[in-house]
Amino acid sequence: xxxxxxxxxxxxxxxxxxxxxxxxxxxYRLVGAxxxxxxxxxxxxKGTGAVAAATMEELLSLRPDYLVETASIxxxxxxxxxALRQGxxxxxxxxxxxxxxxxxxxxxxxxxxxxxxxxxxxxxxxxFDVLGTIALMGRAGGTKVEAGxxxxxxPKSLKGTPLYSDELELGERQVFHGTTAEAIKLxxxxxxxxxxxxxxxxxxxxxxxxxxxxxxxxxxxxxxxAEGDGVKALVDVYSxxxxxxxxxxxxxxxxxxxxxxxx
Numbered sequence: 728x729x730x731x732x733x734x735x736x737x738x739x740x741x742x743x744x745x746x747x748x749x750x751x752x753x754x755y756r757l758v759g760a761x762x763x764x765x766x767x768x769x770x771x772x773k774g775t776g777a778v779a780a781a782t783m784e785e786l787l788s789l790r791p792d793y794l795v796e797t798a799s800i801x802x803x804x805x806x807x808x809x810a811l812r813q814g815x816x817x818x819x820x821x822x823x824x825x826x827x828x829x830x831x832x833x834x835x836x837x838x839x840x841x842x843x844x845x846x847x848x849x850x851x852x853x854x855f856d857v858l859g860t861i862a863l864m865g866r867a868g869g870t871k872v873e874a875g876x877x878x879x880x881x882p883k884s885l886k887g888t889p890l891y892s893d894e895l896e897l898g899e900r901q902v903f904h905g906t907t908a909e910a911i912k913l914x915x916x917x918x919x920x921x922x923x924x925x926x927x928x929x930x931x932x933x934x935x936x937x938x939x940x941x942x943x944x945x946x947x948x949x950x951x952x953a954e955g956d957g958v959k960a961l962v963d964v965y966s967x968x969x970x971x972x973x974x975x976x977x978x979x980x981x982x983x984x985x986x987x988x989x990x
């Protein structure tokens with residue numbers, strides 16, 4: 728029986744916990760949850776027999792096989808190296824943290840030294856298998872690979888960011904184009920999927936990120952491309968809500984436990 732815990736007890740963490748309660752994570756046992764608000768953690772684990780941890784140290788002391796993170800980049804950066812060091816593999820949704828090369832390198836070193844893994848779910852996008860394959864073909868053949876993501880979203884989702892202005896409500900407009908590394912610095916909570924795409928292909932300093940604001944648009948539409956010598960992939964994923972990100976964690980855990988695995 729594999730064990731897992733959840734760090735972050737908001738909407739996405741609740742999706743994972745509910746899937747567990749519905750029997751969709753067969754072969755797993757939820758052992759604990761942590762939230763800055765202990766009452767949220769207690770609500771999430773109610774009826775499961777899992778621990779509502781008061782601190783991250785208490786959560787890690789449960790020695791879970793997997794730490795599912797649905798909290799924030801800041802908390803992931805604080806906890807992931809400690810978890811990996813003790814042999815706990817990490818399943819993060821705040822993937823933007825890995826655009827920080829120093830943090831990514833530290834996590835890789837801890838994982839290699841202690842037999843743990845960083846399992847990156849597809850979140851609100853997908854196709855990492857074929858995207859990574861195209862990038863590998865280019866690397867092996869010494870040919871150039873171009874990769875990037877174009878996200879279309881409503882202006883309301885950009886409120887509170889440097890990209891928002893009232894004029895966005897009047898017409899469709901491209902509000903950002905640059906590298907994924909530049910995007911995550913400007914929008915630290917909005918482009919986790921772009922960083923995930925970059926990690927699967929050419930890296931955050933190379934992979935492109937474009938954001939277009941569309942008035943009255945609901946949700947996000949992510950069009951991802953990877954193109955090399957004689958091969959091209961286009962993955963387009965639309966989601967009206969963020970639910971798909973939470974379910975991507977459930978799908979990843981199921982895949983890890985299955986005798987037949989999809990990559």
